[in-house]
Amino acid sequence: xxDSGYTREIATAGDLESQVRRLEREIDEAHRIIxxxxxxxxxxxxxxxxxxxxxxxxLTAIITHAEILRDGILGDVxxxxxxxxxxxxxxxxxxxxxxxxxxxxxxxxxxxxTLVESVFSIREVVEQVLALNESLVAKKGxxxxxxxxxxxxMVRGDRDKVIHVLTNLLGNAFEFTPGGGxxxxxxxxxxxxxxxxxxxxxxDTGRGIAPDHHELIFREFAQVxxxxxxxxxxxxxxxxxxxxxxxxxxxxxxxxSDLGTGSRFFFSLPAERV
Amino acid sequence: MSPRLLLVEDSPMISGALKILLESxxxxxxxxxxxxxxxxWRGPERADVMLLDLGLPDADGLSVIASLVKRGMKPAMTFAxxxxxxxxxxxxxxxxxxxxxxxxxxxxxxLLRIVTKAVA
Numbered sequence: 353x354x355d356s357g358y359t360r361e362i363a364t365a366g367d368l369e370s371q372v373r374r375l376e377r378e379i380d381e382a383h384r385i386i387x388x389x390x391x392x393x394x395x396x397x398x399x400x401x402x403x404x405x406x407x408x409x410x411l412t413a414i415i416t417h418a419e420i421l422r423d424g425i426l427g428d429v430x431x432x433x434x435x436x437x438x439x440x441x442x443x444x445x446x447x448x449x450x451x452x453x454x455x456x457x458x459x460x461x462x463x464x465x466t467l468v469e470s471v472f473s474i475r476e477v478v479e480q481v482l483a484l485n486e487s488l489v490a491k492k493g494x495x496x497x498x499x500x501x502x503x504x505x506m507v508r509g510d511r512d513k514v515i516h517v518l519t520n521l522l523g524n525a526f527e528f529t530p531g532g533g534x535x536x537x538x539x540x541x542x543x544x545x546x547x548x549x550x551x552x553x554x555x556d557t558g559r560g561i562a563p564d565h566h567e568l569i570f571r572e573f574a575q576v577x578x579x580x581x582x583x584x585x586x587x588x589x590x591x592x593x594x595x596x597x598x599x600x601x602x603x604x605x606x607x608x609s610d611l612g613t614g615s616r617f618f619f620s621l622p623a624e625r626v
Numbered sequence: 627m628s629p630r631l632l633l634v635e636d637s638p639m640i641s642g643a644l645k646i647l648l649e650s651x652x653x654x655x656x657x658x659x660x661x662x663x664x665x666x667w668r669g670p671e672r673a674d675v676m677l678l679d680l681g682l683p684d685a686d687g688l689s690v691i692a693s694l695v696k697r698g699m700k701p702a703m704t705f706a707x708x709x710x711x712x713x714x715x716x717x718x719x720x721x722x723x724x725x726x727x728x729x730x731x732x733x734x735x736x737l738l739r740i741v742t743k744a745v746a
Contacts, residue, residue, distance in 0.1 A: 405681075405709070408709050408730070409637050409639065409640065410639060411731075412637075412640055412709075412730050412731040413637065413639030413640045413642075413643060415731045416640060416643040416644065416647070416731050416734060417642075417643045419731075419733060419734040419735075420643055420646055420647055420734055423734060423735065425646065425647060425650045425734075426646065448731070452709075455709075468712075468713045468714060510713075511713070512712050512713050
């Protein structure tokens, strides 16, 4: 009986060894698959970057030629022709914006994202971005309000990226709010445990977003309506990029909304301590 | 005499449009499609304005400035033209000697105003 116990022990040790070898093989295989996926992801990012760059050149040519025609530099243009050319220019610029978004995403997916930090006035940034959108607001018949706490501390962060986030949120608000509606920007303080954070709200009285979709909209390439016939087109990257930029600052971005009640997007940024 | 403008742009589709525009604004336009062509600007005097694309097939567009400086041919005003307007690109252009950075495609009327003001 002692012999059979001994045999059993040897058999168990042998089983364990073969199990360890099998696991080692599986780990090697998993490493290989991970490396392969990383390579493919880098290739996809490089492709997106190249194609976005290559799309910009002909599009720049189309827009510039169309503007030359519209402005009568090559000869008189009839009002109806001018209208048609203006649509080419508007469409071209929309495409350029989308390409820029894909390029930004590709660039920031391919390597570690860094902030070009400075201390700047969030008040000036908000006023600058709002001023740039004045004509669009008037054209759509929206009202645009701002409420900025006084005093407001300076913000420490990457000014370009903060402008990008604010521009993106406002762009969405304008797009999803029908004429006669309101869009607003409020800036105040959000006390948090460790740092004081500045809280920026971009709100609108538009169609709103169902609570089920509050996370989805921040996901890469996600659209609430992903059908080909959807009314609103875009890359589905705007809010993904916005979230990445805000989180890189140590801030948070979220939405409070429901269908038919408008949307309020919030994001926080670190205030500069004095 | 018409102000002389050196247009450095590798895409004929874009340079064709810009040449029409700038000539309509009274500029004498010389086109260079590579950094080497731009660096070989023969003058006889330096250009009044240079519009400089950054992505050239043979070199970084900004290298053209250093080449022209070496020969005492740096244009009176240089504007970089790029698809990127981030702080890093702007800083790089300014450090290389550009007077300003324009984001492509620059609306044509705005471009005309900028170069006209530059030679005023």
